[in-house]
Amino acid sequence: MKRNSIYIFFCSLLLLTVSFTEENPYYIITKKDVRLILPKDFPKPVYDFKNNKISPEGFTLGRRLFYDPILSKDSSTSCASCHQKFAAFAHIDHPLSHGINGLIGTRNVPALQNLIWQDKFMWDGSINHLELQPIAPITNSREMDESLLNVIKKVQDNKDYALLFYKAYKDTVITSERILKSLTQFLGLMISSNSKYDRFIRGEEKFTEDEHRGLTLFRMNCENCHKEPLFTDNSFRNAGISYDTLLNDPGRKSLTGLDSDYMKFKVPSLRNVELTYPYMHDGRFRNLQQVMEHYNTISRQDPNVDKSLVRNMKLTKKDLADLFVFLKTLTDQSFLHDRRFADPFYKL
């Protein structure tokens, strides 16, 4: 009885301190949290933080913006509405992006990770710089449908932001440059490099026999485009999937007007691919088995298909199963559960 009351006393004391603390330590970003640690075997990043020095305060501001629905026209949809943390920042089980007023977009939401190694963004590579990428979904009429000027206005009207901007920039002036650069600090630190595959490469963990076989098969059949260690070569290719007459999306050709870009889409990274279903630019394949089956039986008649795919992979059932097992080693639990990227509105 006595022990119980002591226990209750300490518990309530703890609760009191938690409720009196301004911020839950789970959400506090320290200097250590924003250290840019580049994985050893990764190439040199494309994005340079030289003109956008990362700080705990800038990162915290970017995180808040990422999760804040006021960035959309009717304040209903945030970046995180479609980029869900538990799905490696893709939109799980949604073939096409969802925007305000129940509007459906024309392409599948890509996962977010290792963005500072990408030179172009979007399925067609239309965006040439990480800092500018968020403008596309914010202003797209089928996504967040808001103008940058209105975003600035709404952020100015929200009292929380005056303090966040002051902490990050030493004054409360709110500009699109500051909004986008702080978002970039948040997005740029999303680095996934601690999957079982990475630990295997670093010699910290062993692969099972099936995983080993899967890796070998991967290197024989998939590596040409999904290049290690990023699992993409950042190129645009025609993966031999049929043109959807409802979506009318010719891929990169819509951007360049070049026939040679017909149905070319960005090679996506396969990191955390287990969680980012459905697959392809329009989410037409529900699971990885369908994707692998597609590449295994790709039509060799289509003259537009990427040359590296025009060959018979002849993968057996066992091969496909091992490939699948290998792809699952690309899931990075420490990235998926990284508290730094957690929703700050959801205070525990």
Add this chain to the structure above:
Amino acid sequence: MFLTNRIKSVLFYISVIGAFISYGFINNSQLKKQKLIINFEHFVGSDALRLDSVLYQNDLGQQFNVSKLRYYVSNISLKQANGKINTYPGYFLIDESQPTSKSIIINNIVPGTYSALNFIIGVDSIHNCSGVQSGALDPANGMFWAWNTGYIFLKLEGHAALSKSTGQIFEYHIGGYRYPNNCIRSIKLNLGEHCKVDPITNNCNINIKTDIAEIFKTPTAIDVSKLSSVTDFKNAGTIADNYSDMFSILNAK
């Protein structure tokens, strides 16, 4: 022997530094740097442009009014009569609805006679690829494409009775910095020998006529009933070619 060499070299350096210092003094006192102002005056043919209220005609006799005219001027350089070319950094968004935006002030111009003015309509490829920027190049200015990274170099919007777009509007948004859709156009304007920046009488004003009528003609006559909306690369080059001759010197003094 060694010592004298050393003294010699020290003396040499002292005299070189001394020359630089005295040159600097002469420069500051005698050749005071001045201001050059480039004014853009907007016309449709021979009429001064009035937003919204006035109806104009293109060469095909089609009526239109103008509700918005904005364009980027950058990479300004001035050629001196002696052949020397001076470049001036800066990106300027000229906006008919913002009177102060129509004057570009270049400070610290070297006195002399200037014979030619060069600039580009638009934003060079480097600044289309450099991430988020501020000032005239702030993407919030509305002169920026989100669907395909890049600045809109020129926006002309208005109404035309023959337009088949909703609300009978017409809108020409011209941009694109990459081959084969490069819409950056270089403008070269001859100043004669009229732009003299004198160290005593100071400033020089270059008044430029921007003729909107040219956007609709030469080399390609634009039929607003067929082409009322240009908001991507399609037809952008045609319009850019048309407007690359819309600037002329009214006077320079």
